[in-house]
């Protein structure tokens with residue numbers, strides 16, 4: 001059956017010729033783009049009855065489409081026939097036994113024909129326009145007589161479902177929804193009872209769902225079904241105006257997938273559940289904008305103040321209160337004063353002030369999140385750093401179900417958030433129930449929802465648990481396809497089944513990917529012997545894994561992750577020794593000069609113990625502070641190959657530093673370096689290594705063979721931050737974790753104390769006890785100098801005198817970022833040697849500083865530091881066998897709660913997670929990462945690392961079942977839709 005593409009329903013009321021011309025052209029364009037057919041059918045309502053020439057003229061102007069006819073509207077068949085001069089002939093034809101309905105003839109005979117009647121319809125008004133039209137189409141056809149050529153099945157409700165099903169399969173490759181609407185129209189035209197409309201729609205919905213639910217087991221789906229649905233063009237959503245369509249396209253929402261992957265940034269509770277508002281807390285509120293004022297305070301200073309009124313339920317004395325009761329509770333209104341300040345004359349001109357003021361409309365319902373500060377007036381709070389999202393205008397009637405988390409989307413090029421929510425919700429409606437390319441047993445094994453449930457769960461969760469489960473599923477997918485793709489590519493490169501099985505086995509059993517000590521180079525073994533301790537089993541395994549990688553002909557790209565103080569440095573040193581042992585060079589890059597110096601001293605100390613001078617590698621230190629003559633000599637040594645190992649800061653990646661044969665680059669605390677920095681390091685060394693003199697003159701064949709290889713990269717991090725784990729996903733078997741601590745360590749006892757007079761006294765008393773017992777104390781300050789703006793902050797320099805007087809029997813040292821490099825080194829050296837007992841410092845000591853007998857740390861204004869930062873700082877003590885303490889002095893009582901978490905745990909992963917929870921739902925989702933690494937839109941890698949493991953196992957399982965994925969056509973199709981990965985630093 002030929003199907004026309006579209007019907008244009010137009011009403012004469014209020015539309016001029018220009019408007020109709022636009023409409024006709026618009027539909028014609030859409031019809032032209034439609035691969036299914038290029039016929040156009042126009043339905044014009046009664047207003048045009050007297051102006052038949054006008055639409056005819058319009059239609060003539062339409063090119064590229066086959067114009068079927070122009071049907072002019074009548075209110076019903078009776079009217080049409082009653083007006084017709086050929087009425088009798090028409091009825092005769094209808095009743096005649098050999099009646100054949102000929103549309104062309106009918107149109108010729110009756111220039112104005114409508115099949116069905118149309119109430120007045122708004123022309124392209126809002127997204128629902130088209131569906132409203134079809135909804136309002138009332139079947140009232142042919143007075144009960146059915147033309148004989150029309151199959152009676154079409155009007156039999158029992159058969160209708162099957163017919164629709166057959167239509168669906170006929171159309172499965174097309175731009176379905178428009179055509180589906182069309183089919184409904186056709187069914188209505190031939191149907192008798194208005195009630196059928198609903199039945200038909202339901203049936204159609206079912207049919208649309210059918211291909212996937214039919215599948216039952218996912219593996220039975222056709223290879224393209226999932227991709228076909230998700231990668232449909234956005235115009236498959238009915239009723240989008242041309243403007244809306246292009247707006248969505250401009251925002252990058254070309255397909256349903258793109259739209260559904262625009263995840264909420266966070267969720268809010270529209271009710272502002274009762275909360276105690278403390279100074280400095282990060283909170284989120286929903287409220288109404290009361291005013292927005294931009295004020296010019298002076299010739300170069302202006303500010304914007306937006307006042308938002310929020311209703312907050314009072315706290316209930318009865319804690320067992322149910323959510324329903326919460327609604328009944330008394331509410332009070334609080335006022336948030338959102339303030340933004342602008343400095344500079346260009347920010348004080350009227351147009352600028354007007355524009356920022358008008359950004360916020362009075363009456364809009366908004367969601368505001370940020371840090372609150374109490375103001376003088378009761379129930380008035382100030383927010384200086386905030387996010388504001390318009391939920392809806394005051395007049396919007398849209399009501400969101402109470403109690404459900406309300407999704408807040410990241411803004412997209414000024415797209416109306418309400419429209420975005422609506423369009424996402426409509427996309428969800430057309431998703432088949434069982435949309436999922438993953439085999440069911442995979443998702444069931446790890447208790448994850450189906451893909452369609454995950455999309456619904458992330459966009460319209462019934463509660464936060466549902467949202468979290470959905471998020472986990474989507475994260476799983478991100479990791480899974482990444483792992484699947486990587487392994488699939490590797491398998492493709494292998495010939496036989498045995499080889500492929502062998503590779504998968506290696507991945508399933510990582511213990512096979514290690515090189516045991518017996519096979520390590522002699523210099524590595526010697527270095528092991530001079531260590532003052534034996535390696536822990538984790539360290540030993542990590543070293544073996546790394547050395548296995550070093551011996552392979554592909555560049556390693558591995559992340560060595562382990563909590564603070566677990567002993568990563570020595571593992572990296574061993575890896576460097578292995579490379580040096582085979583005649584190559586090693587570079588060790590750290591983020592600070594202080595750390596470079598420390599590592600250099602530490603390594604020299606260990607190498608000194610090696611007796612055989614021929615086994616001692618030459619090591620150099622190169623930082624920004626290295627005197628230029630010395631730096632020149634070092635660079636020369638590196639170029640000739642006289643220097644085997646260099647430790648330094650980012651100066652190592654400077655263009656003028658050339659290596660003779662660099663084989664390994666260790667990047668300590670790698671997240672401190674940008675992706676681009678690391679990339680430069682990588683490629684630079686690659687090019688330098690091919691010009692290597694050492695290699696070209698070497699008689700060693702293997703060295704000659706891999707001359708064009710990029711250096712191995714070993715990144716180290718104590719913080720499992722997103723980028724680092726993303727990085728870990730690149731190399732083969734790329735993540736190594738050190739899970740245990742050296743023996744004899746006891747957890748650092750942490751005390752959270754309020755920084756009032758009594759609190760300080762207590763802290764000083766504990767310090768004295770520790771010093772008397774022979775300990776060393778770090779005092780950590782948020783700032784170097786006292787500041788007038790922030791008088792409450794303790795400053796390192798300013799406190800030196802006070803502390804020296806207080807602990808007169810002990811020596812105090814000072815260390816901060818403004819000191820010269822040699823001064824810093826000296827301060828640290830004195831503290832290490834015991835010449836000073838107390839070190840007043842800023843957060844310069846945060847990373848890597850290793851003084852094993854430092855036994856106590858006191859952090860002033862601890863609330864000023866992030867949780868991860870405090871964890872790192874605390875890691876500076878407890879690095880030896882001495883029992884250690886850490887005191888966090890908080891200047892406000894409200895911050896005690898957040899800090900208490902540190903008292904309970906010393907697990908970096910747990911703390912990272914808690915930090916996010918306590919910081920509030922500000923930025924839980926959609927945390928994008930920049931750079932060249934792939935983006936994980938929903939994964940918080942610092943806490944979702946275990947899902948990576950699940951995904952890895954699932955990918956292995958799938959590939960073990962089918963190496964070429966032939967048994968999983970959906971997975972294969974989905975894999976091809978996902979972005980290919982780019983190697984590190986590309």
Ligand SMILES: Nc1ncnc2c1ncn2[C@@H]1O[C@H](COP(=O)(O)OP(=O)(O)OP(=O)(O)O)[C@@H](O)[C@H]1O
Pocket residue numbers: 533534535536539562563564565566567568569570717718742743847848849850852875879
């Ligand atoms: N197996 C071991 N047994 C005893 N002590 C060890 C062992 N391994 C390392 N250490 C010591 O533990 C301390 C911390 O080691 P290292 O500096 O390598 O830790 P790290 O993981 O790099 O820590 P951070 O992340 O804080 O830089 C050092 O003083 C080191 O000498």
